Amino acid sequence: MNTVVITGAASGMGLEATELFLSRKWNVVMADFDDVNGVKIAKKLSDLFPGQVYFHKTDVSNDKSVANLFDASIKQFKTIDSVINNAGIFVKGALHEVQEDAWDRIMNIDVKSIYLMTKYFVPAMIEQQHGSIVNTASISGITGDYNMAAYSAAKGAVVNLVRSMALDYGKYNIRVNNIVPGPTNTALFQNNPQSVIDGFKNASPIGRLTEPEDIARMMFLLASDEGKSITGQNIQVNTGFGIYSSQPV
Numbered sequence: 515m516n517t518v519v520i521t522g523a524a525s526g527m528g529l530e531a532t533e534l535f536l537s538r539k540w541n542v543v544m545a546d547f548d549d550v551n552g553v554k555i556a557k558k559l560s561d562l563f564p565g566q567v568y569f570h571k572t573d574v575s576n577d578k579s580v581a582n583l584f585d586a587s588i589k590q591f592k593t594i595d596s597v598i599n600n601a602g603i604f605v606k607g608a609l610h611e612v613q614e615d616a617w618d619r620i621m622n623i624d625v626k627s628i629y630l631m632t633k634y635f636v637p638a639m640i641e642q643q644h645g646s647i648v649n650t651a652s653i654s655g656i657t658g659d660y661n662m663a664a665y666s667a668a669k670g671a672v673v674n675l676v677r678s679m680a681l682d683y684g685k686y687n688i689r690v691n692n693i694v695p696g697p698t699n700t701a702l703f704q705n706n707p708q709s710v711i712d713g714f715k716n717a718s719p720i721g722r723l724t725e726p727e728d729i730a731r732m733m734f735l736l737a738s739d740e741g742k743s744i745t746g747q748n749i750q751v752n753t754g755f756g757i758y759s760s761q762p763v
């Protein structure tokens with residue numbers, strides 16, 4: 515049985531991916547800072563998928579915490595086939611409005627986490643001569659966005675990091691790809707006023723939001739052998755959001 519470690523698995527896209535991988539008979543290590551929801555959810559899921567799911571409280575921005583996650587994952591499932599670096603936070607504001615601690619926090623959680631996960635998980639993938647890493651970037655890492663400077667900078671780093679990772683690890687049969695979501699219909703997103711949600715829908719040529727399960731399916735494709743010829747890519751899953759140059763018609 516294959517095993518995936520998913521960060522940010524207690525909510526949103528990470529939770530959706532957890533459920534999808536379990537239903538496709540993978541073992542899942544759910545790594546999340548939120549152990550209140552994480553433990554509860556993992557317990558429910560392990561009733562449905564006995565022996566396949568393990569929750570580990572993790573701060574992906576902390577070296578020791580990620581080291582512990584690696585040790586616990588190996589202890590639980592012996593080998594790791596895929597890592598999904600999905601945990602991320604958002605910071606609002608034009609650049610001069612962003613507080614220094616918020617800047618450091620987003621860089622640590624959205625970018626440094628990928629370095630730490632790689633530092634601890636890739637050596638074992640090199641040894642086993644296979645693996646797949648999937649990072650969650652964002653459309654804001656490709657385009658600019660109003661009041662999202664720190665977030666755009668962090669996700670922009672992820673957008674380019676994937677190419678270097680794919681180049682360095684390809685010779686070990688390790689693939690590395692990014693999912694690039696646009697506005698996605700997670701619980702957090704539903705807090706927006708209806709007019710904002712409608713605005714996002716109207717900005718898509720197919721007139722709808724991306725659903726978290728759309729992201730989860732792409733994560734599965736990239737993580738599994740279904741995506742065995744894909745590496746170093748930023749794959750946009752976003753109902754066409756962001757393809758328009760904004761020229762007046």
Ligand code: NAD
Pocket residue numbers: 521522523524525526527528545546547548572573574575600601602603604623650651652653694695696697698699700701702703
């Ligand atoms: P979410 O807030 O529902 O889930 C994020 C999870 O990450 C939470 O469970 C949270 O506890 C966890 N987390 C936060 N900090 C952590 C830390 N230090 N260590 C471990 N876990 C931590 O978010 P989501 O909407 O599912 O987003 C998932 C990813 O997709 C993020 O990287 C986000 O930036 C990206 N994204 C989201 C959207 C969107 O519209 N929702 C769009 C583009 C990109």
